[in-house]
Amino acid sequence: MRMCTPIRGLLMALAVMFGTAMAFAPIPRITWEHREVHLVQFHEPDIYNYSALLLSEDK
Known part of the structure; x- marks a missing residue:
């Protein structure tokens, strides 16, 4: 069970970092003038x- 704790911590850290990166990512536009x-x-x-x-x- 001790092996799962570091992996769980790593996965949680990656999830937080990915969520933070997505929060500041530009939002794609779906309309344009x-x-x-x-x-x-x-x-x-x-x-x-x-x-x-x-x-x-010929073109």
Whole structure:
């Protein structure tokens, strides 16, 4: 039983440190304003699946 005490203490210390690190971690944003990012909008005629543009050799 004496072997469990150091391991338990180590696990508890790691849990406290991990919890503290998570408390100060930045919170990811799930929304953004259109003016906050510089996106380029484009449209190709007769293209409805834009991943097909990645396969196109002439673009």
